[in-house]
Amino acid sequence: MPWFAGLLLLTGGPILASLFLSFTDFDLLTTPSWVGLDNYARVMDDPHFGNAVRVTMIYVVASVPLSGGFALLVAVLLNRPMRGVGVYRAAYYLPSLLGGSVAVAILWRQIFGPDGLVNDLLSAFGIVGPSWISTPEYAIYTLVALHIWQFGSPMLIFLAGLKQIPAELYDAAAVDGAGKVRAFFQITLPMLSPIIFFNLVLQTVNAFKAFTPAFILSGGTGGPADSTLFYTLYLYQEGFGNFRMGYASALAWILLLMTAAFTALAFRSSRYWVHYAD
Amino acid sequence: MPTRSRWAVHVLIVVGALVMLYPLFWMISSSFKPNDEIFADPGLVPQTVVTDNYTDGWNALGVPFTGFFANSFIVATAAVVGNVLSCSMAAYAFARLSFRFKGVWFGVMLGSIMLPIHVLIVPQYTLFKALGWVDTFLPLIVPKFLAVDGFFIFLMVQFIRSLPRELDDAARIDGCGPIQVYWRIILPLSSPALITTAIFTFIWTWDDFFSQLVYLSDVSTYTVPLALRAFLDSSSGSTWGPMLAMAVLSLVPILGFFLIFQRRITEGISTTGLKG
Numbered sequence: 001m002p003w004f005a006g007l008l009l010l011t012g013g014p015i016l017a018s019l020f021l022s023f024t025d026f027d028l029l030t031t032p033s034w035v036g037l038d039n040y041a042r043v044m045d046d047p048h049f050g051n052a053v054r055v056t057m058i059y060v061v062a063s064v065p066l067s068g069g070f071a072l073l074v075a076v077l078l079n080r081p082m083r084g085v086g087v088y089r090a091a092y093y094l095p096s097l098l099g100g101s102v103a104v105a106i107l108w109r110q111i112f113g114p115d116g117l118v119n120d121l122l123s124a125f126g127i128v129g130p131s132w133i134s135t136p137e138y139a140i141y142t143l144v145a146l147h148i149w150q151f152g153s154p155m156l157i158f159l160a161g162l163k164q165i166p167a168e169l170y171d172a173a174a175v176d177g178a179g180k181v182r183a184f185f186q187i188t189l190p191m192l193s194p195i196i197f198f199n200l201v202l203q204t205v206n207a208f209k210a211f212t213p214a215f216i217l218s219g220g221t222g223g224p225a226d227s228t229l230f231y232t233l234y235l236y237q238e239g240f241g242n243f244r245m246g247y248a249s250a251l252a253w254i255l256l257l258m259t260a261a262f263t264a265l266a267f268r269s270s271r272y273w274v275h276y277a278d
Numbered sequence: 279m280p281t282r283s284r285w286a287v288h289v290l291i292v293v294g295a296l297v298m299l300y301p302l303f304w305m306i307s308s309s310f311k312p313n314d315e316i317f318a319d320p321g322l323v324p325q326t327v328v329t330d331n332y333t334d335g336w337n338a339l340g341v342p343f344t345g346f347f348a349n350s351f352i353v354a355t356a357a358v359v360g361n362v363l364s365c366s367m368a369a370y371a372f373a374r375l376s377f378r379f380k381g382v383w384f385g386v387m388l389g390s391i392m393l394p395i396h397v398l399i400v401p402q403y404t405l406f407k408a409l410g411w412v413d414t415f416l417p418l419i420v421p422k423f424l425a426v427d428g429f430f431i432f433l434m435v436q437f438i439r440s441l442p443r444e445l446d447d448a449a450r451i452d453g454c455g456p457i458q459v460y461w462r463i464i465l466p467l468s469s470p471a472l473i474t475t476a477i478f479t480f481i482w483t484w485d486d487f488f489s490q491l492v493y494l495s496d497v498s499t500y501t502v503p504l505a506l507r508a509f510l511d512s513s514s515g516s517t518w519g520p521m522l523a524m525a526v527l528s529l530v531p532i533l534g535f536f537l538i539f540q541r542r543i544t545e546g547i548s549t550t551g552l553k554g
Contacts, residue, residue: 013401014397014398014400014401014402014405015393015397015398017400017401017404018397018398018400018401021400021401028404028407074291074294077287077290077291078291080287082288082291088291088292088295089544090536090540090544091295091298091299092294092295092298093544093547094298094299094302094536095298095299095302097481097532097536097543098302098529098532098533100485101485101487101503101528101529101532102485102487102502102503102506102507102525102528103503103506103525103526103528103529104525104529106506106510106521106522106525107301107302107305107522107525109510110316110518110522111301115317117301117304117320120317120318120319120320121320124320149298149301153547156544156547157547205392205394208394209394209395209396211487211488212487212488215487215491215507216507216510219510219511232394232396232488235396236396236488236491236492239399239400240403240492245400245404248400249400249401251396252394252396252397252399252400253397255394255396255397256393256394256397259392259394263392
């Protein structure tokens with residue numbers, strides 16, 4: 001059966017191979033030589049590694065809650081009978097569909113460049129903006145902005161969740177004299193908590209894996225001053241720029257362990273705040 | 279009061295939608311502006327409409343973009359065919375057939391959805407290099423025929439489970455084997471799930487950058503994203519007009535899909551949690 005071949009050959013095999021390679025010194029040309037835990041030990045002293053983890057964390061922590069918040073807010077606003085609601089839904093979703101492409105990353109580079117759209121708009125107020133993408137303090141936040149701009153797909157998932165909440169609950173709350181805000185916190189949020197959980201895990205894992213925007217905005221360098229050196233970008237540089245395949249495999253395994261640890265943590269915490277209706 | 283607040287919300291939603299779409303509209307409009315106007319005018323209506331950006335951009339890399347678009351179409355179309363066939367076959371097995379360690383395999387398949395591609399890329403690259411496949415489309419296409427996209431398998435397992443089993447049984451009584459049941463019963467009935475798979479496979483393959491960057495380094499094999507990246511590197515930001523024009527063109531197939539299949543795409547996301 002072909003799918004087993006696929007799963008074994010292209011997923012199972014490489015996972016084990018990558019684990020093996022992570023204990024070796026391998027440059028693609030010579031055979032891998034066993035170095036034990038050297039790669040993992042080197043990680044500890046590698047300033048780029050520490051920096052890549054820090055940059056990725058900032059990106060995840062800043063962009064996931066904000067895009068999730070926007071997604072929920074707009075979903076609640078759109079979840080009502082309204083003329084043209086389909087058009088608005090599509091409009092808010094479209095950036096999600098296009099946002100991961102090289103084309104949009106190029107657009108972003110123009111928008112936040114020294115003579116870009118943002119500074120053009122700011123100059124109307126007499127403000128001379130910096131070159132956002134080439135200033136280390138701001139560069140990462142242009143990427144965060146790009147992620148937040150793509151809140152459309154969690155929004156669609158929230159919308160589907162909101163439609164599942166029985167209207168009777170809101171009627172009963174209104175009879176009991178609860179206002180809109182109270183109903184939101186007492187009904188909408190608890191009823192939606194499984195969806196919030198789902199979006200949180202999905203968005204976080206995706207944010208850990210982000211690559212294209214950082215690559216394009218920094219021209220593949222992770223600059224300025226390593227301020228946009230995403231973890232995946234560093235892995236790419238080490239593996240396919242410097243051909244340190246063993247070290248890149250070790251980095252990949254650390255990434256895998258980090259996402260697994262996060263997912264496990266999220267599942268563990270979900271017991272305390274996720275409510276399942278049945 | 280309620281009607282007034284309803285109007286306020288409506289206005290807020292419209293304004294928000296325009297803010298969201300503004301960068302895209304601006305990109306399209308700028309691709310028709312002369313270079314100096316791009317930097318000077320944040321407005322959406324070009325003062326002078328020029329199409330030079332498109333003609334300049336198309337040939338800017340020495341090789342026309344025709345080849346890059348053809349390459350992207352080949353890769354994306356082959357990926358669609360591969361994913362539709364292999365994922366539906368695997369899903370049929372998971373949903374209907376019984377085999378050893380089915381539960382374990384199902385768990386492995388689900389786990390592979392969460393797996394970052396970066397864990398696999400080094401060994402896969404080594405393998406494909408040993409096969410002499412680097413700088414061809416094979417590393418991007420062949421895996422799709424081996425059902426490695428766990429996500430779509432899962433999507434189709436869910437769908438096939440919702441089909442009535444009586445149809446399989448009836449076909450079996452009429453003498454169909456598992457493969458014929460798959461081909462004559464399951465495949466035709468699964469068309470909604472197959473179409474969703476096809477649409478998203480096309481869009482994601484078209485947009486994919488990481489694996490194309492890893493496997494394709496020869497200009498003649500460049501796909502559109504790689505060509506855009508090369509364009510960006512070679513121009514050092516001085517030719518924004520032609521670059522934005524090519525960026526707009528690269529989005530046209532996706533926009534086309536979105537306009538045609540809008541309903542199916544938004545429903546696909548909201549019912550299955552496809553990332554998108």
